Amino acid sequence: MDFIKGKIESEAIRFSEAKSHIGQVVKVQGTVHKIRKMSGFAFVILRSARDLMQTVYSVEFSKFDLNSISEGSSIVVKGLVVEDQRSPIGCEIQMHYVEVLSKPYEEMPIIINYKKLDVNLDTNLQYRPLALRNPRERAIFKLQEGIVRGFRDYLQKQSFTEIHSPKIVGAGAEGGSNIFTLDYFGKEVFLAQSPQFYKQMMVGVFERVFEVGPVFRAEKHNTSRHLNEYVSLDIEMGFIKGFEDIMNLETDLFKHIFELLDSEYKNELELLKVTLQKIDQIPSVKFMEAKEILAEKFERNIADFEDLEPEEERLLCEFAKKEYNCPFIFVTHFPSSKRPFYAMDDPNDPNYTLSFDLLLNGLEITTGGQRIHDYNEQLKKIEKKSLNPDDLQSFLMIHKHGLPPHGGFGMGLERLTMQLLGFQNVRNTSLFPRDINRVTP
Amino acid sequence: MDFIKGKIESEAIRFSEAKSHIGQVVKVQGTVHKIRKMSGFAFVILRSARDLMQTVYSVEFSKFDLNSISEGSSIVVKGLVVEDQRSPIGCEIQMHYVEVLSKPYEEMPIIINYKKLDVNLDTNLQYRPLALRNPRERAIFKLQEGIVRGFRDYLQKQSFTEIHSPKIVGAGAEGGSNIFTLDYFGKEVFLAQSPQFYKQMMVGVFERVFEVGPVFRAEKHNTSRHLNEYVSLDIEMGFIKGFEDIMNLETDLFKHIFELLDSEYKNELELLKVTLQKIDQIPSVKFMEAKEILAEKFERNIADFEDLEPEEERLLCEFAKKEYNCPFIFVTHFPSSKRPFYAMDDPNDPNYTLSFDLLLNGLEITTGGQRIHDYNEQLKKIEKKSLNPDDLQSFLMIHKHGLPPHGGFGMGLERLTMQLLGFQNVRNTSLFPRDINRVTP
Numbered sequence: 069m070d071f072i073k074g075k076i077e078s079e080a081i082r083f084s085e086a087k088s089h090i091g092q093v094v095k096v097q098g099t100v101h102k103i104r105k106m107s108g109f110a111f112v113i114l115r116s117a118r119d120l121m122q123t124v125y126s127v128e129f130s131k132f133d134l135n136s137i138s139e140g141s142s143i144v145v146k147g148l149v150v151e152d153q154r155s156p157i158g159c160e161i162q163m164h165y166v167e168v169l170s171k172p173y174e175e176m177p178i179i180i181n182y183k184k185l186d187v188n189l190d191t192n193l194q195y196r197p198l199a200l201r202n203p204r205e206r207a208i209f210k211l212q213e214g215i216v217r218g219f220r221d222y223l224q225k226q227s228f229t230e231i232h233s234p235k236i237v238g239a240g241a242e243g244g245s246n247i248f249t250l251d252y253f254g255k256e257v258f259l260a261q262s263p264q265f266y267k268q269m270m271v272g273v274f275e276r277v278f279e280v281g282p283v284f285r286a287e288k289h290n291t292s293r294h295l296n297e298y299v300s301l302d303i304e305m306g307f308i309k310g311f312e313d314i315m316n317l318e319t320d321l322f323k324h325i326f327e328l329l330d331s332e333y334k335n336e337l338e339l340l341k342v343t344l345q346k347i348d349q350i351p352s353v354k355f356m357e358a359k360e361i362l363a364e365k366f367e368r369n370i371a372d373f374e375d376l377e378p379e380e381e382r383l384l385c386e387f388a389k390k391e392y393n394c395p396f397i398f399v400t401h402f403p404s405s406k407r408p409f410y411a412m413d414d415p416n417d418p419n420y421t422l423s424f425d426l427l428l429n430g431l432e433i434t435t436g437g438q439r440i441h442d443y444n445e446q447l448k449k450i451e452k453k454s455l456n457p458d459d460l461q462s463f464l465m466i467h468k469h470g471l472p473p474h475g476g477f478g479m480g481l482e483r484l485t486m487q488l489l490g491f492q493n494v495r496n497t498s499l500f501p502r503d504i505n506r507v508t509p
Numbered sequence: 510m511d512f513i514k515g516k517i518e519s520e521a522i523r524f525s526e527a528k529s530h531i532g533q534v535v536k537v538q539g540t541v542h543k544i545r546k547m548s549g550f551a552f553v554i555l556r557s558a559r560d561l562m563q564t565v566y567s568v569e570f571s572k573f574d575l576n577s578i579s580e581g582s583s584i585v586v587k588g589l590v591v592e593d594q595r596s597p598i599g600c601e602i603q604m605h606y607v608e609v610l611s612k613p614y615e616e617m618p619i620i621i622n623y624k625k626l627d628v629n630l631d632t633n634l635q636y637r638p639l640a641l642r643n644p645r646e647r648a649i650f651k652l653q654e655g656i657v658r659g660f661r662d663y664l665q666k667q668s669f670t671e672i673h674s675p676k677i678v679g680a681g682a683e684g685g686s687n688i689f690t691l692d693y694f695g696k697e698v699f700l701a702q703s704p705q706f707y708k709q710m711m712v713g714v715f716e717r718v719f720e721v722g723p724v725f726r727a728e729k730h731n732t733s734r735h736l737n738e739y740v741s742l743d744i745e746m747g748f749i750k751g752f753e754d755i756m757n758l759e760t761d762l763f764k765h766i767f768e769l770l771d772s773e774y775k776n777e778l779e780l781l782k783v784t785l786q787k788i789d790q791i792p793s794v795k796f797m798e799a800k801e802i803l804a805e806k807f808e809r810n811i812a813d814f815e816d817l818e819p820e821e822e823r824l825l826c827e828f829a830k831k832e833y834n835c836p837f838i839f840v841t842h843f844p845s846s847k848r849p850f851y852a853m854d855d856p857n858d859p860n861y862t863l864s865f866d867l868l869l870n871g872l873e874i875t876t877g878g879q880r881i882h883d884y885n886e887q888l889k890k891i892e893k894k895s896l897n898p899d900d901l902q903s904f905l906m907i908h909k910h911g912l913p914p915h916g917g918f919g920m921g922l923e924r925l926t927m928q929l930l931g932f933q934n935v936r937n938t939s940l941f942p943r944d945i946n947r948v949t950p
Contacts, residue, residue, distance in 0.1 A: 069792055069793070069794055069833075070792070070793040070794075071790040071791065071792055071793065072753070072756045072757055072760045072790060072791045072792075072793050072839060073757070073760065073789075073790045074757050074758075074760035074761035074764060074790070075757055075761070076754050076757045076758060076761075077750075078748075078750075080748075097748050099713075099911065099913065116716065117668060117670065117715050117716040117717065118715075139911075140910050140911030141911060142747075142748070142882075142911065142912070142913035142914070169748070169913055169914050170882045170883060170911060170912060170913055170914060171911060172884075172909065172910045172911035173884045173885070173908075173909050173910075174909050174910060175910075176910050195906065196710075196903075197710040197713065197714075197903065197906050197907050198713075198906060198907075198910055200710075200711070200713075200714045201713055201714050206714050206715065209670075209672070209714075209715075210670060210715075212673075213670050213671045213672075216671060216673075217665070217671070220661075224658070227558060229558065229650075229651060229654050230654045230657060230658070231650070231654075231940060232653075232723070232740045232922070232940060233940065233941060234723075234738055234940075234941045234943055234948075235676065235723050235725075235738060236725070236737070236738050236943050236948055237948065237949075238948030238949040248691060248692075248693070249692065250689060250690075250691050250700075251689075251690065252689070252737075252948060253727075253729070253945050255948070257948050259691075265950075266940075266941065269637075269638040269641075269950070270641070270940075272540075272638065272639075272641075272642055273638075273641045273642050273647050273650075274558050274559075274647065274650075274651075275557065275558040276558065281722065281723065282673070282675075282676050282722065282723065284676075284677070286694075288694070296677070296693075297675055297676060297677050299673045306583075307519075307521075307538050307583070307610070309518075309519075312513070313517050315513045316513055316514070316515050316516055316517045317515075317517060319513045319514065319515035320515035320516070320517075323515060348514075349512040349513060349514045349515070350512065350513045350515075351510055351511070351512055351513075352510070352511040352512065352513050353510055353511075392510075398513060441583075441611045442611060443613075443614040444614070462637075462638065462949055462950030463950075465636065465638050465639060465950075466638050466639075467614075468613065468614050468615050469581050469613045469614075469615060469616075469617050469639055470540065470580075470581030470582060470583065470611060470612060470613030471583070471611060472540065472583035472610055472611055473583070473610055473611060481673070499672060499673060499674065499675075499707075500674060500675045500707065502675055502677050504694050507675075507677055507678065507679030507693060507696070507698050508678075508679040508903055509706075509710070509903030509904075509906075
């Protein structure tokens with residue numbers, strides 16, 4: 069009988085700790101990122117989870133054959149830490165011995181050790197498991213981790229409870245044409261398009277809930293801003309006084325996320341040359357006022373009075389940036405005709421809803437609003453939308469037996485990452501994107 | 510133009526803050542959980558996200574009609590905080606005024622305000638959105654939040670990066686009979702059974718990764734410990750010295766989770782009458798030794814030399830509890846025949862793998878081990894398992910171009926919750942369970 073005590077021994081120090089070991093012999097481990105051979109010596113750049121570090125091979129002090137390692141080898145280096153002012157971490161290591169933990173069998177089909185990956189998007193995605201080893205590529209997803217972490221940390225401090233709702237759903241899904249169907253032991257079921265019903269159900273349980281999880285949309289169009297599977301950041305909040313509470317929460321949330329990224333993800337922001345603008349307040353304009361601004365300031369001929377066109381989202385952000393120096397703008401009071409059956413109508417004008425979109429750098433990143441909590445009001449709206457209440461029984465259960473006033477929002481993680489980091493295609497900010505032509509790797 | 514500044518105003522205080530307001534008139538908000546009418550007065554129990562609080566209605570000091578509220582109403586109470594030694598929070602509130610925010614239309618089909626929900630499991634699940642309002646029922650999922658939070662917090666401190674891998678997968682899925690297939694624009698694709706391949710791919714990028722996300726298994730049998738969709742807690746860790754590193758990490762992880770639950774989820778543990786035993790170390794036994802123990806100590810006739818039978822898992826935990834006072838036991842070195850193609854064989858005896866299961870209170874909760882990182886070794890094992898390497902191209906890419914030694918584990922959140930809290934059916938610890946007969950609510 070052995071006993072596992074919960075201690076992991078490692079003699080290797082982290083790259084970031086090396087500077088405090090100048091003059092000492094230490095062990096570091098990592099993957100060989102790049103070898104630059106000079107005459108009589110070589111620079112061997114090691115890659116670890118978040119950093120690069122220069123080690124130096126020389127016939128003078130290295131007691132192994134340089135040919136025993138190659139780009140892609142995982143190695144442990146034993147060597148002397150020496151000061152180096154030019155290095156971003158202030159030191160480099162003179163390699164004495166090397167232990168090879170694993171080795172590659174073939175050269176990379178793409179060059180991952182350029183500063184910027186120099187391949188087109190299709191090639192990047194074809195070789196995704198390798199492309200992501202490029203420090204700039206992986207920085208996108210380290211920052212994405214930071215966004216999710218900021219989202220969770222903030223909401224937990226605001227007494228939100230994290231939930232995990234099912235992704236296989238039966239009757240009562242929102243429906244529409246962009247839903248995936250699935251054979252479930254001979255029965256037709258669906259993949260969840262959003263956790264909307266479940267988060268509303270859970271408002272009756274935990275008052276404030278959030279979820280981070282995949283959602284599925286069978287979009288047939290192949291655009292730069294749509295994915296068929298994406299990670300949705302969702303919140304729902306009970307006992308609100310109005311949908312402005314949700315917008316205030318989201319504003320404060322973004323302040324928190326930006327602060328976290330600035331403090332703990334500095335290297336990654338620098339690698340991607342991204343500066344996050346400090347947010348103090350976010351301008352907010354009603355849907356019809358937004359259309360007026362578009363007509364007046366941009367001499368736009370307004371054709372669609374039910375929704376915002378992509379070009380209009382772009383222009384509104386241009387306006388917010390110019391007039392208020394803000395990359396964000398809220399648009400509120402979208403027409404009832406275009407919002408779902410659970411959206412609460414504005415009591416002052418039921419043609420519009422107590423809802424909002426949040427735009428960032430030219431694109432909608434969030435849809436939210438207040439939901440109907442009253443049973444009769446919900447039944448009436450279901451009727452008005454020509455839906456069948458029988459299909460929504462388990463959802464209506466919560467209204468029938470009492471539900472506080474509530475609202476929330478949903479936000480696609482990949483699209484938010486794209487807008488925040490300034491990418492032009494959402495596939496760049498999806499770890500393994502799914503579109504109409506792509507389900508591998 | 511309005512401006513959203515990120516501040517939410519609320520005059521209502523939290524139940525837990527009430528005690529510091531004794532003698533003052535305050536506002537509290539919540540849902541009416543229970544009304545107990547006496548002569549001339551009534552106890553009105555309010556429910557908020559995590560607590561209950563007693564408020565008192567009396568013709569003497571209440572300036573509203575008691576009939577204006579009912580069980581299930583969401584209300585704001587304005588009233589005087591008075592000391593009450595019998596109350597768990599040390600005080601109660603004399604109701605002066607009430608503002609009704611929303612009201613129920615029908616009485617509950619199940620009684621949620623008993624201490625323990627007194628319905629069978631089927632009824633519980635049929636009325637799940639209501640059943641979860643019972644404080645004991647929802648405590649299960651508050652604790653589940655705590656488990657996930659402990660998992661993430663711990664791994665983040667150990668420099669793990671959180672990833673989000675796709676749930677729609679094409680060629681290269683693990684396969685087998687328990688996989689769901691899906692029509693994807695005319696093409697047959699699958700729902701992910703685990704993030705295994707993706708987390709191994711990401712070891713080459715971030716060295717240490719974890720994921721919390723849904724996985725899907727088309728299990729046809731309807732047991733008390735299987736679900737067709739569950740939340741999987743997954744980790745994968747590079748630069749390990751051996752699979753013992755993974756077991757040590759998991760042991761330390763559980764110590765952390767238990768501490769977090771004990772410190773921040775005390776009320777919920779008490780509601781469910783659960784005491785978490787302090788873990789110092791976990792006994793670990795090899796698969797064949799485990800079979801010997803079963804034969805010798807329990808006089809069991811061993812029939813299966815390839816896997817552990819459910820009864821054997823139960824007996825091994827009984828053994829660990831009795832001999833070492835530990836609710837956990839590791840079983841290591843499972844036969845190669847029963848482990849997947851990416852499991853690393855034991856160099857001392859390739860009939861067995863460098864793998865482990867972790868058992869808790871009678872049931873397997875984790876499967877893990879070291880994975881093959883060498884390209885040729887992986888190709889050979891694929892051949893031995895009669896699989897086609899062409900189907901695994903994007904997976905093999907990582908081995909071909911260099912991957913550090915690594916390993917990891919996967920753990921079902923609902924099953925872990927069941928074993929930790931002492932439930933007999935995993936449906937009790939799944940928010941909205943999916944089984945062969947159930948896809949709603």
